[in-house]
Amino acid sequence: MERMWTMTTLATDKMKVLARQWEAVYRSAVLSGIVGDAAHMRRGGYHVSLEDQPGKGPRNYSAVRLDDAAPPGDWSREHSTALDESMSPADMRLCTLRLIAIYNDKEDPRRQYINAFNGWLGSGDAKRYDIVSGTVIWASPDHKSHVHLSIRRRYWNDSSAYDAVYSAISGETKAQYIARVRGVKPPLPSVHAPGTRDLRIATPRMTGVDVRFVQRWVRGSALNRIKDDGVYGPLTGVRVAWWQRQRGRTGTGVVARADWRDMGIRVKY
Amino acid sequence: MDYEGADLYTGTCIGGPMNGMEAYSRFPKGFLVCDRDADRAWLYGWDGTAFLCTHPAGMILLDEGDETVNSRQRAARESDYDVIAAPWLPGSDVGDQERLDGEDVDDDNTGY
Numbered sequence: 001m002e003r004m005w006t007m008t009t010l011a012t013d014k015m016k017v018l019a020r021q022w023e024a025v026y027r028s029a030v031l032s033g034i035v036g037d038a039a040h041m042r043r044g045g046y047h048v049s050l051e052d053q054p055g056k057g058p059r060n061y062s063a064v065r066l067d068d069a070a071p072p073g074d075w076s077r078e079h080s081t082a083l084d085e086s087m088s089p090a091d092m093r094l095c096t097l098r099l100i101a102i103y104n105d106k107e108d109p110r111r112q113y114i115n116a117f118n119g120w121l122g123s124g125d126a127k128r129y130d131i132v133s134g135t136v137i138w139a140s141p142d143h144k145s146h147v148h149l150s151i152r153r154r155y156w157n158d159s160s161a162y163d164a165v166y167s168a169i170s171g172e173t174k175a176q177y178i179a180r181v182r183g184v185k186p187p188l189p190s191v192h193a194p195g196t197r198d199l200r201i202a203t204p205r206m207t208g209v210d211v212r213f214v215q216r217w218v219r220g221s222a223l224n225r226i227k228d229d230g231v232y233g234p235l236t237g238v239r240v241a242w243w244q245r246q247r248g249r250t251g252t253g254v255v256a257r258a259d260w261r262d263m264g265i266r267v268k269y
Numbered sequence: 270m271d272y273e274g275a276d277l278y279t280g281t282c283i284g285g286p287m288n289g290m291e292a293y294s295r296f297p298k299g300f301l302v303c304d305r306d307a308d309r310a311w312l313y314g315w316d317g318t319a320f321l322c323t324h325p326a327g328m329i330l331l332d333e334g335d336e337t338v339n340s341r342q343r344a345a346r347e348s349d350y351d352v353i354a355a356p357w358l359p360g361s362d363v364g365d366q367e368r369l370d371g372e373d374v375d376d377d378n379t380g381y
Contacts, residue, residue: 023305028358030303037296037348039276086303086353090360142277142293145353209362225308230362 009035009049010079014162017264019083024216024263025170026095027228028088032146035080046082046115046150065132067152068115079156081115086146093122095147098171103129108174109181113161118148163266170194180268195265199232199240199255206232214255217263218243278315285311285322286357292320294351303330304355312350 011034023029036047044053044060050070053060063069070077087095096119102108103117111131118139120126126143127136132152139148155161160181167177172193192208199206199214212230218239219225226239240259241251247262257267278294287302292313294300299315309327313320 026361028305028354028361030305030352030354032352039295039348088354088356088358088360090358091354094360140277141279142295142351145293145356212362 008078009041009047009052011035012079012157014157014159014264015080015083018162018165019085020217021166021264022083022085022169024213025166026085026087026091027216028091029085030087032084032086034083046153047080047084049079050077050153062115062150062153065115065152067132067154070153073154075154076156081153081156082148082150084146084148089120089122089144092120092144092147095119095169096121099147099149099168100129102168102174103131105174108177110164110168110174110177113151113155113158113164114168115150115152117150118143120144162264166264180266193268194263195260196268198257201232201234201237201253211236214240214263280315280319282313282320283322285313285325285327286355287311287313287320287322290356292353294320296349296351298349300351300353302353302355304358305330306355306358 015034019031019034023031033047036043036045036052040047041052042054044062046062048054048062050063050068053063059069067073085095096117099117099119102110102114105111114131116128116130116132118126118128120143126139126141128139128143129136149165151161151165163181164177167180170193172180176193192210194210194213196210199211207230209230211232212228214232215226215228215230215236218236219228220239226235237253240255241253244253244259245251249258260267276295278297278299280292282288282290282292285302286304292300294313294315297315299313299320301310301312303310304327308330310330311325311327312323314323
């Protein structure tokens, strides 16, 4: 009898927010996939829920590790925990380097949430960096155009896990991350990270990485987009106010704590 | 071990901004290449040997809304076309305190 696939795999809202954050960090990034297609269903993996893993033979590699298997774990059997983000070679290299820094540092607490990632440094083969096993192996060449990252299934809906991944891809250092999650004042960055202050039209103009993040988040479409120049000017303020009204709030044009939280950013001030 | 390795469609691009470039698609109909700086996208269809650009002038890249109005979001969720970023775009900004020394990979266990 031909098997009928009943695809139950779902994407978490947190993963969708992470995808948008990724696109706000990297100017070239575009979402390339969260939930696996029929071909993924046949192979299994972290784009596929535990419920949809293939076959009844040997269990799929994404369903056997301590932080993946359920049962005995009691986490979701319906959600994928992987994300593919395509980027230009320049951004692939930057993102892969940031993730490798975490792979290399056995003391980095962000490692506890990540299962593995596939990336490319701009030359040679793409590689898979398995944080759980501590191995690096060849990855198929499509990973020269997208980073694949899988979160351990245990953390499928854990805000801390998604925050850790965002921290990693945005280039936050281990020291900054540890200080932030422990609630102590982090080492002062030379640029303002998202979620570290309110943003408003001011004189002189507010500038920084956080402004650029917001500009990319509310950027609009081809016909009405704003520049992502990292300067909080009137057009940015108007665009932010429009975005706030779209979310049912008063359009103040000031990016405050609630707005950062809506963008999936932990507030740090 | 099998892991996230896809069945790939590999070939040369013909026409459009990727003319002459080698490309990969994980999906049978080809890929959509998106240039977020220029707000344009190009569709490359797989003909069994190569990727043919369907509209060399490209299309406006809709970047808002869900998959009902946004072709790239829809393509990313369906299994016909791959979605890739424009390879010609420059890199993103890096914090000036950030050290990027990850090329020194601790890969004693590299398993080629």
